[in-house]
Amino acid sequence: MKMRVNPTRMQLLRLKKRLVMARRGHKLLKDKLEGLVQAFMDLVGQYRDLRDEIDRDLPSTLNLFMLAQGISGEEAITIALDESDTRLEVEINDRSVMSVAYPEVFLKGFELRPSYSTLSTTTDFDIASASLRDIFPRLLELASKEEAVIRMADEIEKTRRRVNALEYVMIPSLQQTIREITSKLEENDRSSRSRLMKVKEMLMSG
DSSP: OOOOOOOOHHHHHHHHHHHHHHHHHHHHHHHHHHHHHHHHHHHHHHHHHHHHHHHHHHHHHHHHHHHHHHHHOHHHHHHHHHHSEEEEEEEEEEEEETTEEEEEEEEEEEEEEOOSOTTSSOHHHHHHHHHHHHHHHHHHHHHHHHHHHHHHHHHHHHHHHHHHHIIIIIHHHHHHHHHHHHHHHHHHHHHHHHHHHHHHHHHHHO
């Protein structure tokens, strides 16, 4: 697609400079895209491993609570959970991978201390509570990695669109316009030389 510009030497110089900048920007963006994709694949691998680990361990934790509820009754477990002394301390830091920022959640402290009567529940509830303490930090880590994966996927898509816009629209358009202006200027130069030759012949014949 040709750009609508005046076919002058000044415009030609400007377009050539824009073409140089566009090619440079295209290379930088392609390098960034490759880096983003590599970082994304590494992050997805970490996310999948952690997700598989949680998918393996979480059902057993939930089963322990279901077992405790089956033995002690739903009301007793609900009261025990309400009366448990729960303390949660979370730290959220900003992290960046390939200039893509995302929140990273750290569990600084997590306590689930029973303050209920042990007569109303069985040891299954205590085991379930301990299992929850163990898996909870990994759930927070999984949430952080999932957010990072989503944000990095968005950045990859944005960068890919910019690369494609430069590669398939901007650069070809600049190249075509430069060729047509160059051709027009060369044609004008030939016409000018032809007129000058005719003037020279007329002067010499006169």
